[in-house]
Amino acid sequence: MAAGTGQVHERGDAFVEVRELRKVFDGITAVDGVSFTIQRGEIFGLLGPNGAGKTTTIRMMATTLPVTSGDVIVAGHSVHDDPAAVRRHIGVCPQELALYPELSALDNLMFFGLMGGLTRAEARSRAMENLELVGLADRARHRVAKFSGGMKRRVNLAIALMSRPELLFLDEPTVGVDPQSRNHIFTTIEGLRDGGMTVLYTTHYMEEADRLCDRVAIMDAGRIVALDTPHNLKARLGDPEKVTLEDVFLHLTGRRLRDEG
Amino acid sequence: MGHEDTRGDMRECGAVATGGRAVPARGGVGVRPLVVAGKELKTYLLDVQALFFSLALPLLLVGLMVAAFGGQDEFHxxxxxxxxxxxxxxxxxxxxxxxxxxxxxxxxxxxxxxxxxxxxxxxxxxxxxxxxxxxxxxxxxxxxxxxxxxxxxxxxxxxxxxxxxxxxxxxxxxxxxxxxxxxxxxxxxxxxxxxxxxxxxxxxxxxxxEPPVEVVEEAVGARAEPVAIYLPGLVSMFALFSLTLVSVGIVEERKKGTLERLMTTRLTRGELLTGMWLGSIGRGLLQILFLLGVAWPIFRIFTPASFARVVAFSALVVVSAAGIGLVIAALARTAEQANWIAVFFTMVMTTLGGSFFDVSGARGVLGVASRLTYNFWANDGLRRLIARGETLASPAVLTDMAVLAGIAVVSWAVAAAFFRVRADER
Missing domain, CATH: 3.40.1710 (abc type-2 transporter like fold)
Incomplete structure (x- = not known):
């Protein structure tokens, strides 16, 4: 496995293949020739300081942001050539709480399910299953506006699962939630992976990545600076039992403060 | 909780929600905009505060009209x-x-x-x-x-x-x-x-x-009373103001990320835009029906037939105003921008378009400027229907309807061209 500042190109049972992905905004390069693959059933962590290009990468992979150059292949479909086909395989849990607070949890899930191509009966049944999964079945008919931050995060996640995606994008899904909700989200994600779902996960919490991710890519300034299993990344700095992923992260990206720009 | 433990716990859950095959293509293209519109309407109806103000405003307007014109149609x-x-x-x-x-x-x-x-x-x-x-x-x-x-x-x-x-x-x-x-x-x-x-x-x-003669009063067509002159102006102004403010909500949705999230589903950009447009139209129609419904028994200026004509024409007024609201949502980058554009646009259109005074006979610069506004055509048609008792088949009313339909089509096209689902979209 290649690492360091070089790009990692892998082959095999890759469900996702990111090829020399690049995004330029008004002359500023946000993502600079990123390439990696994600295996089917893998939880792949994408880490990096603010402004590293993680969210931009996810948005291009999720077809909501056009690529400047390069391509992403999901289940054999190109985001550039056939974004509609890609969308049939993905679910996105964005960093923002992208839901409708005025509606109930059930209505939120059903709405996104219907938009994903489910029938009304399927959407209702799947919404209830998903709410059960995230521990909110008893609040199904409650308005999301009345929910705590952690509950909203779980609704946000449950929406992403409505289409039973093969590839799930989780963009900082545990921001601002209490330890109980965070733990519930972890167990949910692990259960999804065990069920065969492929997950791309971004977070600023290194212990989360260490616990959840099979492999981790660390991005900085739009490029991948390291890609390996958490254990191997830690082993680069010393004893993996003593070194933390945060040590690796700071070692690779530096201690300089980063501001989003 | 240890790593292995959690995996074990979730095996059962994993059977509930796992990745697998892609969702098969289902759900007609024509259905999704209606679902979006239904969601928009439901959101509106569930927002008690917004509902109160959007319905209280027409009541306030009617109240002002009663205070301003009440009884003036009787001799004194x-x-x-x-x-x-x-x-x-x-x-x-x-x-x-x-x-x-x-x-x-x-x-x-x-x-x-x-x-x-x-x-x-x-x-x-x-x-x-x-x-x-x-x-x-x-x-x-x-x-x-x-x-x-x-x-x-x-x-x-x-x-x-x-x-x-x-x-x-x-x-x-x-x-x-x-x-x-x-x-x-x-x-x-x-x-x-x-x-x-x-x-x-x-x-x-x-x-x-108990006079030996019984007098039966029948309202035929319309009556040229002050309320019949001002009600059309209020209807068009209210429709425009209300529906352009809808743009603020759309911009906020864009900022919140729900629009972008919807773009990761089967929904196309055109379907999203159409759905929001239909939702705005439904919302506007509810409000206008409420306004006209309250005005009917108070001012007694409608017959059932004339009320139906006015409602039908108002539907086109709402369709047109909803299109303008989408244009504002497409052009504004922030909710504040959308708000100010909506207020400014409404004030200018309302004033030039003759909501407060009849500009149908205006010539020169005012005559040209007024005809460039949505309100002019909305007011003209509504006044012809309410105050002059004309029908939808009247050539002048047909002209008004054609212009309003044109505004709706052009607005939709402009909105479609410039609409962004992301706040940072170029």
């Missing part, structure tokens, strides 16, 4: 009366005049009346001369003196006409009482004049209370 005038008669017949005439619909009596002394007439403070005064009662009771033609400045004014002329009619009525009743007294005496059954007067007066009062 003051009768300035100088009663120099000391008798009961003169007093009876004053009482009857005061009881006449739309007339209020103000009693003046002779000097005051002369002075106010001299200063043009009043244009007409009715003088009941001394001996008026005696003349009436004696069966002599009574005299009524009308002092007027110029023609006495239109109201004065009407009041005088009323007064003359009531004088004839009073004199006639006393004449009848006199004749009845004479007849009874001729029949050898003499009766006291006071008794006959009282009985005859009672019979006439009964006849006045």
């Amino acid at each position: 005038a003051t009768a300035y009366v100088v009663n120099l008669d000391r008798g009961e017949v003169g007093a009876d005439l004053v009482a009857r005049l005061d009881a006449a619909p739309g007339i209020e009596v103000e009693l003046l002394d002779e000097g005051t009346a002369a002075r106010r007439l001299d200063r043009s403070q009043i244009l007409c005064a009715i003088v009941i001369p001394p001996g008026f009662s005696d003349d009436v009771k004696a069966g002599r033609p009574p005299e009524l003196i009308i002092r007027r400045r110029g023609t006495g004014g239109r109201e004065g002329q009407i009041v005088v006409s009323y007064a003359l009619g009531l004088t004839r009525e009073v004199a006639g009743e006393h004449l009848v009482a006199g004749r009845v007294t004479e007849v009874l005496a001729g029949m050898g059954r003499p009766a006291a004049r006071e008794t006959v007067d009282a009985r005859v007066a009672a019979l006439f009062a009964e006849a006045r209370a």
Whole structure:
């Protein structure tokens, strides 16, 4: 496995293949020739300081942001050539709480399910299953506006699962939630992976990545600076039992403060 | 909780929600915009605060119209009366005049009346001369003196006409009482004049209370009342204001990320835009129906047929305004921008478009500028339907409808061209 500042190109049972992905905004390069693959059933962590290009990468992979150059292949479909086909395989849990607070949890899930191509009966049944999964079945008919931050995060996640995606994008899904909700989200994600779902996960919490991710890519300034299993990344700095992923992260990206720009 | 433990715990859950095959293509293209529109309407109806204000505003507008125009469609005038008669017949005439619909009596002394007439403070005064009662009771033609400045004014002329009619009525009743007294005496059954007067007066009062003629009022078409002139302006202004403010909500949704998230589903950009457009239209229609529905019983300016015509035309007004709202949502980058554009746009369009004054006959710069506004065509059509009683088949109304439909189509095209689902989209 290649690492360091070089790009990692892998082959095999890759469900996702990111090829020399690049995004330029008004002359500023946000993502600079990123390439990696994600295996089917893998939880792949994408880490990096603010402004590293993680969210931009996810948005291009999720077809909501056009690529400047390069391509992403999901289940054999190109985001550039056939974004509609890609969308049939993905679910996105964005960093923002992208839901409708005025509606109930059930209505939120059903709405996104219907938009994903489910029938009304399927959407209702799947919404209830998903709410059960995230521990909110008893609040199904409650308005999301009345929910705590952690509950909203779980609704946000449950929406992403409505289409039973093969590839799930989780963009900082545990921001601002209490330890109980965070733990519930972890167990949910692990259960999804065990069920065969492929997950791309971004977070600023290194212990989360260490616990959840099979492999981790660390991005900085739009490029991948390291890609390996958490254990191997830690082993680069010393004893993996003593070194933390945060040590690796700071070692690779530096201690300089980063501001989003 | 350890890593292995959690995996074990979730194996059961994993069976519930796992990745697998892609969702098969289902759900018609035509259905998804309707689902989006339904969600928009549901969100609107569940937001109690927004619902209250959006429905309270029409009520407030109707209330203002009632305060401004209430009763002005009925005749109202003051009768300035100088009663120099000391008798009961003169007093009876004053009482009857005061009881006449739309007339209020103000009693003046002779000097005051002369002075106010001299200063043009009043244009007409009715003088009941001394001996008026005696003349009436004696069966002599009574005299009524009308002092007027110029023609006495239109109201004065009407009041005088009323007064003359009531004088004839009073004199006639006393004449009848006199004749009845004479007849009874001729029949050898003499009766006291006071008794006959009282009985005859009672019979006439009964006849006045229950007149033998029943008057049925029917509103035909429309009535050119102030409310019929101003209601169209309020409808178009309200539709525009309300629906352009919808743009604020759309911009906030964009900022929140729900629009971008929807773009990761099967929903296309065109379907999203159409759905939001339909949702706005539904919301606008609800509000306009409420406004017109409240106005109908209060102002009584509609027949069922004219109400249906106005509702049908208003639907097109709403469609057009919803398109403009989408354009604002497409162009504004922040909710604040959308808010200010909506307010500014509404004020300019409302003023130039003749919501407060009729600009249909305006020429020159104002004439051209007014025709460039959505409100002009909306107001023109609604005024023709409400105030002039025209139908949807009227050529002028058809022209208005064609222009509004054109605005809707162009707005939709502009919105589709510039609409962004992400706040940072170029």
